[in-house]
Amino acid sequence: MSADQHPSFMHSVKRMYDFAVSRTDLPPGIAELLGECRTVYQVRFQVKIQGEYQVFKGWRATHSEHRLPAKGGIRFATAVNQDEVEALAALMTFKCAVVNVPFGGSKGGLCLDPRDYSREDLDSITRHFALELEKKGYLSPALNVPAPDMGTGQREMALMADVYRTLHPEDIDAAACITGKPPEMGGIDGRTEATGRGVQYAMQEFFRHAEDVNAANLPPGLDGKRVVVQGLGNVGYHAAKFLEEEDGCLILGIIERDGGLWSDKGLNVESVFAYLQENGGVKGYPDAEYVADGTSLLEADCDILVPAALESQIHEGNAEKINANLIVEAANGPVTAEADEILRKRGKIIIPDMYANAGGVTVSYFEWTKNLAHMRFGKMGRRFLQSRADSAIDALKQALGDKFPEKMREGFVKEADELNLVRSGLEDTMCEAYQEIREIWHSRDDVPDLRTAAYILAIGRVGHYYTEYAL
Ligand code: GLU
Secondary structure: OOHHHOOOHHHHHHHHHHHHHOOOOOOHHHHHHOOOOOEEEEEEEEEEEOOEEEEEEEEEEEEEOOOOOEEOOEEEEOOOOHHHHHHHHHHHHHHHHHOOOOOEEEEEEEEOOHHHOOHHHHHHHHHHHHHHHHHOOOOEOOOEEOOEOOOOOHHHHHHHHHHHHHHOOOOOOHHHHOOOOOHHHOOOOOOOOHHHHHHHHHHHHHOOOHHHHHHOOOOOOOOOOEEEEEOOOHHHHHHHHHHHHHHOOEEEEEEEOOEEEEOOOOOOHHHHHHHHHHHOOOOOOOOOEEEOOHHHHHHOOOOEEEEOOOOOOEOOOOHHHOOOOEEEOOOOOOEOHHHHHHHHHOOOEEEOHHHHOOHHHHHHHHHHHHHHHOOOOOOOOHHHHHHHHHHHHHHHHHHHHHHOOOHHHHHHHOOOOHHHHHHHHHHHHHHHHHHHHHHHHHHOOOOOOHHHHHHHHHHHHHHHHHHHOOO
């Protein structure tokens, strides 16, 4: 059975949600409300491409507006449809709630393959889509703030921001209408790496808890762990690179659209990524074995599987054959509800999407607040903190003389620049959220896994608003 023959993505999300919500005391009406999206906007529009009109179809769904703006990415891909966008919007609500980011949940998409268009045509399509979103309030610093997702990046965000700014020159907060912008357009350092970085922080935090690592039947520590990554897009690339270069993981397998690569010694992520950029695929990469049926590597012998591509990649048809003991959902919805049940029965541990890939929206939150503050993080305090660090070093040197451990200097002089502040804010967010989720997992007999625990945490936070404060 292939991934596209499975029950819909929204069906899967709904099933997992129902499982969790039945373990909360949310009133039935509110439980029903949060089981589906609040609004869905579908738009068709025309763009003249190479002298001919072409029609494009896109969506923006909002799952919850309990906090505003509603937040979530915009993807450009041929697999985009209303069901997918609705499922992703629902996951955004829960994702923001899990990491305590004060946004509602939304998601958008345009059904097209960006590789089929020239840069110029894609720019024009992006601007037209932004205009359609703006007309209905789906591009607005106060109401709905998109971000990058599959098939979109800094350039698309910059163009959409420019459309908004052109239409609202009087809005002093115009830059906050979208996140993931390039730095010169009000973006923030560390946003591009943020989702992959968050995946790394999530895994590091998981490995700090011996009880959880035991539950996954793995020996302690990330160092030397054998990892397979599916998808070397923005998220998969950064996660794999950091795990390899900073945590000592062996990236044994990488799965891409045109097949997979395998190396028992571990792949060099940077070099595979460079090859992929240049050749549009991994076939022919010199330092590894090429596997034509790339998805078969999902079942390979490894410790940790990191699906970082599309939804529904692990399904009823292959869940029995997954070898990895730990699955880290860097993608949204890579495991179907049916597969989730099979994997749970097999004792596999899943770090769920709504937590594992929440790094992107967390740093989007930092970007949005930076735009509203109209000041770069660290701008005001950097020199002050620096001179305090210098004074502390001088005092210690005077007291200790030769005994001052020079190694300590690094910790003292680490600059409070934007990138360091963003990374430390993200790390803190990921650690705290994991601790809250695992507390629910371990303290309740009716909560069998981290996903159900994450849902319960999120549903509690969102539900509280609806039961206490909403009309
Ligand atoms: N597209 C990313 C996600 O799915 C980021 C969303 C955002 O930053 O708003 O989480």
